[in-house]
Amino acid sequence: MIKLRNVSKIYANGAKALVNVNLNIEKGEFVFLVGQSGAGKSTLVKLLYREEFATRGQVIINNVNLVRLKSKDIPMFRRKIGVVFQDFKLLPNKTVFENIAFAQRVIGKSSREIRNNTANMLELVGLSKKGNVFPNELSGGEQQRVCVARAIINKPQLLVADEPTGNLDQDTAWGIMDLLTQVNKLGTTVVMATHALHIVEQMKKRVIKIEGSTVAEDIAEEVPYFGS
Numbered sequence: 001m002i003k004l005r006n007v008s009k010i011y012a013n014g015a016k017a018l019v020n021v022n023l024n025i026e027k028g029e030f031v032f033l034v035g036q037s038g039a040g041k042s043t044l045v046k047l048l049y050r051e052e053f054a055t056r057g058q059v060i061i062n063n064v065n066l067v068r069l070k071s072k073d074i075p076m077f078r079r080k081i082g083v084v085f086q087d088f089k090l091l092p093n094k095t096v097f098e099n100i101a102f103a104q105r106v107i108g109k110s111s112r113e114i115r116n117n118t119a120n121m122l123e124l125v126g127l128s129k130k131g132n133v134f135p136n137e138l139s140g141g142e143q144q145r146v147c148v149a150r151a152i153i154n155k156p157q158l159l160v161a162d163e164p165t166g167n168l169d170q171d172t173a174w175g176i177m178d179l180l181t182q183v184n185k186l187g188t189t190v191v192m193a194t195h196a197l198h199i200v201e202q203m204k205k206r207v208i209k210i211e212g213s214t215v216a217e218d219i220a221e222e223v224p225y226f227g228s
């Protein structure tokens with residue numbers, strides 16, 4: 001589903017954020033990106049939803065070669081990708097319900113579908129009673145659950161999350177991880193950049209370590225051993 005071939009990203013100021021990265025991520029995988037601050041994790045995430053583009057190499061998502069993607073085709077491409085950030089980025093003047101409904105309006109769903117889908121999604125993320133409040137009336141964990149709801153409402157093939165638990169306490173962070181796990185079980189590929197190593201250790205998913213702007217380690221998911 002995701003293929004990076006000899007990908008380098010050099011920013012306009014000369015910063016070499018990624019150098020010669022090669023990576024394959026299959027449909028349905030749950031993958032953590034780890035590495036020190038400045039290693040290039042966010043840059044890699046941004047390449048996946050075409051917020052940034054590679055200076056060299058190929059980024060192929062679902063058979064779409066992003067190097068060749070025209071600007072006018074980016075919105076359509078992004079409809080298949082959900083994105084969750086550390087700092088929420090909810091629309092402050094819209095209610096929780098509207099924040100989630102908005103993504104569906106853009107793709108032309110009927111009002112009835114939007115009402116039903118949004119109500120179901122609010123239930124999934126445990127916020128059924130908060131549909132009419134505004135983001136600043138929610139806790140950080142609740143805001144992040146709204147972000148996850150918004151990111152997955154259109155059933156994306158890929159969910160990318162950049163430090164989604166960064167601003168949350170441990171219990172709340174695990175609530176978000178449970179949601180991401182559920183989403184993944186429903187078939188969405190999840191790529192999550194994080195510094196939360198205790199979460200990475202416990203989840204036992206594939207871990208890609210970025211160091212010095214490239215892939216330093218790629219540790220396969222630990223498959224449960226049932227014995228013989």
Ligand SMILES: Nc1ncnc2c1ncn2[C@@H]1O[C@H](COP(=O)(O)OP(=O)(O)OP(=O)(O)O)[C@@H](O)[C@H]1O
Nearest residue numbers: 011013015016017036037038039040041042043044
């Ligand atoms: N827009 C930009 N313009 C110039 N340089 C940038 C830009 N964004 C990132 N960089 C540089 O690219 C390198 C990689 O940054 P990136 O944000 O990808 O790292 P990161 O691993 O996500 O770090 P952190 O864990 O602190 O978020 C750093 O040296 C950073 O200073």
